[in-house]
Amino acid sequence: MTLRHFLRDDDLSAEEQALVLARAAELKAAPLSRQSLAGPQVVSVVFDKPTLRTQVSFTGAIAQLGGHPLVVDGALAQIGVRESVADTARVLGRQSAAIVWRTYGQDRIEEMAAFAGVPVVNALTDDFHPCQILADLLTVNERKGVLAGLTLAYVGDGANNMAHSYLLGCALAGMHVRVGTPASHQPQAAVLARAEEIAAEQGGSVAVLDDAGAAVAGADVVVTDTWVSMGMEAQKGERQGSASPFVPFAVTESLMARADPDAIFLHCLPAYRGFEVEAAVIDGPQSVVWDEAENRLHAQKALLSFLVEESA
Ligand code: NVA
DSSP, rough: OOOOSSGGGGOOOHHHHHHHHHHHHHHHHHHHHOOTTTOOOOOEEEEEOOSSHHHHHHHHHHHTTTTTTEHHHHHHBTTTTTTTTHHHHHHHHHHSSSSEEOOOHHHHHHHHHHHHHHSSEOOOOOOOOHHHHHHHHHHHHHHSSOOOTTEEEEEEOSSSSSHHHHHHHHHHTOOOEEEEEOOOGGGHHHHHEEEEEHHHHHHHHEEEEHHHHHHHTTOOOEEEEOSSSSTTTGHHHHHHHHTTTTTTBBBBEEEEEESSOOOEEEEEEEOBBBTOOOOOHTTTTTBOOHHHHHHHHHHHHHHHHHHHHHHH
């Protein structure tokens, strides 16, 4: 048995991602059918940034697996300020079956994983949001019945956590991933290179385009995300203002009309209607965002049970 973490999307192999997604569908149909945390074992869920869906879905997931979710307020714990990341990892790891952490730098969660001695799950960092991609893939598979070969177009901030996770996670699933983003907000080169490598192995492809229409053309899935990620609040004016470079990448009804007629629309939420997406799209017939939000629960249950069992 090897200690397993989920710090970024490619910490699962393609086969493991498929297994987790299949298990998520099983757990959605039979919510209490796996008691991987029976005892109850404690899972620490730590938030250095705001949360709604992540707190609800992880606490529900842990409870339904037979465990006890312990939510730790990062403002009280002050990880890295009051106590080092490594010391916090050692303390939490002695009393938890797993640690789930939403924080800033990817270096922080890597350090947590290095010292915890139990599985560590990335519940969003500045660089990745891999749990969200599992929920999104579950949602796409429910609607389309397949993942490999589909085209997913993400339009918006190409340098943020969602863009990076779509690149890696959808490439692993054998999809064609297009990122439509201004030239000023390109994905990290290392993430793009890794996604290209995975896509070559899995039969998909990866492209970054600075034209939203070209990115969305014929796509099976259209996704976007806020232009102001957590931690970027000081840039809100320039990112959401009328001169924002993201304005041409807003998912309007006319942009959505460029996609496949049966395309679905996803958004990790929270959404800002009138900025990255028009109300007519997110509240319209192609939107599956409420299924997507619910699927965080099922996907994370499958992930936690997989990591805990693999690491036992
Ligand atoms: N990019 C967003 C995702 C929110 C779930 C953020 O980091 O705030």
